[in-house]
Amino acid sequence: MKQMITLEKGAQSTHHARFLRKYRLQNLSVWIARLTLLFLLIGGWEWASQKGYIDPFLFSSPTLILKEAQHLIQEGVFFTHILQTFLETTVGFLGGTLLGIILATIIWASPFLSKVLDPYLVVLNSLPKVALGPIFIVTLGAGFVSIIAMAIAITIIITTLVIYNSFQTVDPNYLRLVRSFGANRFQLYRLIIFPACIPNMIAALKVNVGLAWVGVIVGEFLVSKAGLGYLIIYGFQVFNLHLVMMSLAIIAILATLMYQAIAFIEHRFKHI
Amino acid sequence: MKQMITLEKGAQSTHHARFLRKYRLQNLSVWIARLTLLFLLIGGWEWASQKGYIDPFLFSSPTLILKEAQHLIQEGVFFTHILQTFLETTVGFLGGTLLGIILATIIWASPFLSKVLDPYLVVLNSLPKVALGPIFIVTLGAGFVSIIAMAIAITIIITTLVIYNSFQTVDPNYLRLVRSFGANRFQLYRLIIFPACIPNMIAALKVNVGLAWVGVIVGEFLVSKAGLGYLIIYGFQVFNLHLVMMSLAIIAILATLMYQAIAFIEHRFKHI
Amino acid sequence: MSTYVEVRDLTHRYWDVKSETIALKEISFSLKEGSFLVIVGSSGCGKSTLLSILAGLYPIHEGFITIDGNSLASCQKRIGYVLQKDALLAWRTIKQNVQLGLEIQGIATLKNKQYAFDLLDQVGLGHVGDHYPHQLSGGMRQRVALARTLAVKPDLLLLDEPFSALDIKNKIHLETLLKSIHKQQKKTTILVTHDLEEAIALGDDVLVLSGHPGTLRKIMKIPDSIKNIPPLEVRGHTLFRSLFEDLWREVDL
């Protein structure tokens, strides 16, 4: 009975109570299904590798991954690696987003420039940036800077395009309005274009997080002394696939957390 | 005088003629600026490497790249490599898009399933897929299939999310309308949801082209006997950076062409 | 004429996690076969909700509705629904749009299609059958939407502010068209509008909803002398002004 009451908490009528119960029960069953699925996936993996249906040497297993993590924690380098990659990703994606916004602003400021650069942006956009890694090493050195550059290279063009696009789709009524007040182009930008596009910028951030992770991991594949990408490469070199899988799992978790953090910010912004 | 007339072709009044002239002159100047920029970039590169300001061994130069291409053409393998990569990319990106659409449809068909899978899709979406390559090699073998799988892995989740999202943002008036006619869920999908989202699907294709190229190139880095990604790896291996640059240039050109082809289709679809 | 639509003690609530919105409260009215009811009321008083329920788009939780003595659920296909937004499918030609309902209900026979195209002629748009919706003006699009709904030969016609996005000339033109179709086919019709003049010009009865939650405030009979003249002339009729002012007082801002 206690539970019933919780399920119907906040009800404003018996009908509402019924609705709330159904809604919350459904929510509950969604969560149960999610957790069951998670359990099945992880449990099934462990079970299959213990039974020998899949080769734990190649595919690792949850317990072996945990053991690997424990080992790294004991050595005190677990969090160093994570922090390293996390830092690089954050810098890379903030940098890419910021530079993208600046670039979009410059292009917006000059319609002529935007027309001239348009085909170049398309080419740069279609070019698989992961292939550029070696060029960064040559020009920027085999270190932190190259990794960041990789992350920025992957994010900047798409950010520029998305944000420039959103600059152009700002409600024309806003523009008519401020122009009728006699606003100049800078005021137009400061008062309308920029604030109107903040939600789009945050949405771009959401895409960029994923891309920045790709950039940093690829960058770490190329040059690195530490970080999760380094652990993956190193794991392959010494044929320790548990290390590889562990790094992948951590990347998945971190990338998801960052994505959700931005989704949360996005949600907040929608509600002002 | 001849030129004047061309500039004003199709004018419907003297005012219109003036407008057309200005418009076409501006267009012309945009093209001139674009070509000048292209010329400056390529010419500057050539000049700097001839003068020794940049090391042609590390950064190659336009003529050296052309020479390399000529060499490959003479050996008769130039187009084999290009065709190989082009084919893989096409298969990968069509496959990714198609599977994404199917997945989105399945999720749309079952709201419960969509809720259960939601966090899994977020995780899969944030995971840098380029790190999964080795797993494909182990499970799918060291060949064509792994490369395609890489391209599909990179495109499928984002396609699913984008298309599922667009399924959900179909004008609710359409849905009210067909439901008022007594349509079932399958009719809803066939008559409204699917056709209404075709433009979004084409837009997704546009993103997917770029991603498919990344997937194929990364796949070829891992395992390949031929293709542009293979040429890049091989070029680095034997320190033939002209080969690397040539491959990058071809990739840029092909990726741009494919992107433009889809942009063209998108444009056509907007005009029905 | 007998009672065709019967609404009894209808209450409708919208729910979300945080709160409950009561949109309609204990609405009761009945409608004779072949009559034309107009529903007016201020914004948010539940007009669209009522129409959606009648169209079978929302389940009924409290109260009941019968159509010709049967439950609403069993009559879904006999009800036609026209929205304020024409909702023409952008990727279909006008002809293909008009036969949409026939396709959905699996009755797209040659004969029925011909009937649909005849309706298109009747609303004056036979010549644009192969155009796409974006090539038509707002008034034309709304006429197509009307023909599309009539094509499935509904027994009950529901219209939710069908003309509110049109300019005055188009609006009156379409009102005239609707009134003449109603007179000719004698289809039971319920129209929602916030234009009081339109209500007087079209309705046999005008039902006023008011407040939050929406309750039935009044049902006003339109005199026979007004009923049978075209909408433009109604607006100049001697009785018109006093009817308008009566309605004006009933509708709350």
Added chain:
Amino acid sequence: MSTYVEVRDLTHRYWDVKSETIALKEISFSLKEGSFLVIVGSSGCGKSTLLSILAGLYPIHEGFITIDGNSLASCQKRIGYVLQKDALLAWRTIKQNVQLGLEIQGIATLKNKQYAFDLLDQVGLGHVGDHYPHQLSGGMRQRVALARTLAVKPDLLLLDEPFSALDIKNKIHLETLLKSIHKQQKKTTILVTHDLEEAIALGDDVLVLSGHPGTLRKIMKIPDSIKNIPPLEVRGHTLFRSLFEDLWREVDL
């Protein structure tokens, strides 16, 4: 009163690569200081174009316009413009929205801001100053837009279908508000609408545009007996019907 706005032989053309659209052709009229002109006409006859030109949003290629004897370009800041879509900035509170024009023109002094907030009170919205636009109804939002434009003390007020998205109660309420503000401030005002009743209820003169390209069809004077009564009552006035029918004939569908 002297001539304040003078429009002479104004022609406006829209150009694209393929074709030229003539939106307005040889329009000439003049307007006395403090008077209220309403422009009506069918959809696409160039009403919005005319207003945009007056607001300085488009350059003048043929013909000329003077305001109080000066060229239009030199008077930009003395013109206030209200659009059909309220265009309230979603990320600003109502108060911040109302002072937008002051900020742009660099005159956001304490005194001017106070004047803006007083206007907000005057349109009956002083109590929602700290709300965001999405928390307001359509009618309230349009009132804010009006206050925002009046805040910069324009000498000429331009309104492009400001009330056409509102329901009838809100519409008449806002018409009444606008009429009383006009009477009080004696600001020269031009309003575009496709609602002929609104035109009669508000204008000193009604200018009818017609056709493609839009040409001046007629300027109709509204009798003084109607001018000084509230919009709701105008609609019941004895002269109203014939004025309406005169206008109706002039406006083409």
Added chain:
Amino acid sequence: QSTDGQDKKVETITLVEVTHSIFYAPQYVSKNLGFFTEENIEIEWVNGNGGDKTMTALLADQADIILVGAEAGLYVTARSQSTDISAFAQLTQTDGSFLVARHPITPFTWEQLKGKTLLGQRRGGMPQMVSEYVQKQNQIIPHQDVALIQNIDYKNLSSAFVAGTGDFVQLFEPMASKIEAQGYGKIVASFGTESGHLPYTCYLTKKSKQDPELLKRFTRAIQKGQSWVKTHSATEIASVIQEDFPDISKENLIQVVDRYKKQASYAEDTIIDEEEYQRMLTIMKEANELPKVIPYDLYINTTYAEEVKQELKQE
């Protein structure tokens, strides 16, 4: 101890190694036993993750010294106009890869490769060239008698083999031992033994930037490590380098070191012999990967190596 006084300032060298491997045990011995410190050298270690990137690091002045396959320098010298790259010390003198069979074969003869599939290293690299060379030495025609898969990234070779690709695989340590330990295959031959001595992994630098005195001290530190490795047991070596390979078990480490030691993969001195150099050129030429013959003197510099050897002998 060191001939150059202890009062000298400590200098830092950025050393990019092509990969982090037990194959390079002597240099970790030098590090862990303080031989670099004795020479007032502090090393900044960078893992280059492959020959191309390592070489690039040197060319782009991101590294002072690199440890890389000698062929990388040859490629660069052959393809660029510059002759700036020089190899001044060698660390390993044989190939370091092994032939692993899926099933134990005793006794193994190269004949048994015929008709089978060999999962090899990537084209253009020394291991692949050595492999083909060794096959030819044993009367097997590559690609004809034996099917060669040469399209897999070296990091994924072992996984691919374990997953079922190929009958044989050419692997470096510690992968080979790991696979053997897990029972997925058996080491049946060593490419290092078969190919004979080569200047396999060397220290390269740029002539234009070199500081003779510093390079000599560096060479001395390496030489000390090599000498120590020569005179100590696999177990002792393993204990010293264990900290550099935390992921590899002690037994595994001992086994690998022992294997390399037995086949004399670890060079005993840093001198790159001309005869070995010529053998390498032959191997590359046969593999069709030598763009142009580079004279020994142009690329190899044995001055420091010989001086250091001389001085240490005298001590």
